[in-house]
Amino acid sequence: MPPLPPAFSDVLDALIPSDLRPRVDASYTAPKAVVFRINPLRAPDAAAVLTALAPLRPEPVAGVEGVFRLPADDRDALTHHPMATDGSLYIQGVASMAAVWALQPQPGEEVLDLAAAPGGKTALIAASMANQGRLAAVEPVRARFFRLKANLQRLGVRNAQLYLKDGAQVGRLVPGRFDRVLLDAPCSSEAQFTRLDPTSWAHWSPKKVRASAALQSRLLRSAADALKPGGVLIYGTCSLSPEEDECVLDALLRERDDLWPEPLPWPVDLPALPGLTAWRQQPLHPDLTLARRVLPTEWTDAFFLCRLRKRG
Numbered sequence: 001m002p003p004l005p006p007a008f009s010d011v012l013d014a015l016i017p018s019d020l021r022p023r024v025d026a027s028y029t030a031p032k033a034v035v036f037r038i039n040p041l042r043a044p045d046a047a048a049v050l051t052a053l054a055p056l057r058p059e060p061v062a063g064v065e066g067v068f069r070l071p072a073d074d075r076d077a078l079t080h081h082p083m084a085t086d087g088s089l090y091i092q093g094v095a096s097m098a099a100v101w102a103l104q105p106q107p108g109e110e111v112l113d114l115a116a117a118p119g120g121k122t123a124l125i126a127a128s129m130a131n132q133g134r135l136a137a138v139e140p141v142r143a144r145f146f147r148l149k150a151n152l153q154r155l156g157v158r159n160a161q162l163y164l165k166d167g168a169q170v171g172r173l174v175p176g177r178f179d180r181v182l183l184d185a186p187c188s189s190e191a192q193f194t195r196l197d198p199t200s201w202a203h204w205s206p207k208k209v210r211a212s213a214a215l216q217s218r219l220l221r222s223a224a225d226a227l228k229p230g231g232v233l234i235y236g237t238c239s240l241s242p243e244e245d246e247c248v249l250d251a252l253l254r255e256r257d258d259l260w261p262e263p264l265p266w267p268v269d270l271p272a273l274p275g276l277t278a279w280r281q282q283p284l285h286p287d288l289t290l291a292r293r294v295l296p297t298e299w300t301d302a303f304f305l306c307r308l309r310k311r312g
């Protein structure tokens with residue numbers, strides 16, 4: 001099996017404590033368990049979905065209702081199952097769901113999803129809002145925008161308005177508008193690396209990490225501007241590189257004093273480390289320790305999450 005790119009392995013060396021390293025390394029060499037959620041917007045009777053899945057026997061994920069996991073070998077059967085194709089269930093990593101659990105969207109609120117396609121998190125936000133209130137979903141890449149639209153339709157989302165737009169413009173256009181903002185930022189996609197398929201890192205390089213960080217900074221400023229006083233912002237990436245995670249947040253926190261990190265609501269016991277408060281000899285904002293770095297394991301994908309509150 002080919003090794004991971006050396007520059008990425010250096011990041012793992014710096015980040016992952018030695019006792020966790022064998023588990024993290026193993027996650028790059030085997031297919032992962034498949035996690036899914038039952039979608040209440042299409043399937044209010046979860047028990048009926050589980051019955052329809054037989055002979056597949058999903059195991060509940062402790063701490064959250066309606067979330068289950070199956071062995072990696074069942075992935076194809078689940079992906080092509082009629083319950084998946086009709087939107088009764090949705091295959092979604094648990095760390096990706098955690099971004100929405102941390103956002104805590106409520107029925108009746110105004111919520112912004114600033115980087116939305118293909119729409120897994122948008123659909124979970126809509127389900128948490130019981131389709132009540134207003135959900136704005138932004139995606140600038142045309143093909144992905146239409147995929148988002150089709151997915152939300154299939155998943156029974158009715159309270160979303162979709163915008164084919166650069167997210168960096170939104171804060172200027174509608175300042176102080178939203179109760180909650182999710183920025184699941186475009187990133188260098190390090191969470192998708194697998195040694196089973198070296199093309200998974202074909203588009204990755206340290207330069208790509210730097211370019212992603214520059215875009216993420218612009219989007220984060222826009223997200224912060226679009227947030228109402230007192231509102232909640234979740235910043236997430238599926239990248240492990242601190243340049244795309246804590247460093248982007250640190251630059252924002254140095255520049256303005258109306259936002260601060262707060263603890264993440266965290267219903268599931270996920271393998272995660274606290275956010276960094278220093279990187280490559282540079283000190284970072286001390287409250288970034290409240291962020292969480294979900295580790296890549298046999299059932300979780302790498303994910304970085306931080307929750308910010310805006311002064312009321």
Ligand SMILES: C[S@@+](CC[C@H](N)C(=O)[O-])C[C@H]1O[C@@H](n2cnc3c(N)ncnc32)[C@H](O)[C@@H]1O
Binds near residue numbers: 096184187
């Ligand atoms: C990590 S993905 C989002 C995944 C999505 N939240 C989900 O859970 O299905 C990031 C998305 O940001 C989009 N994107 C890229 N540049 C953007 C920009 N300037 N403004 C808003 N979104 C952007 C990408 O096309 C991509 O669809």
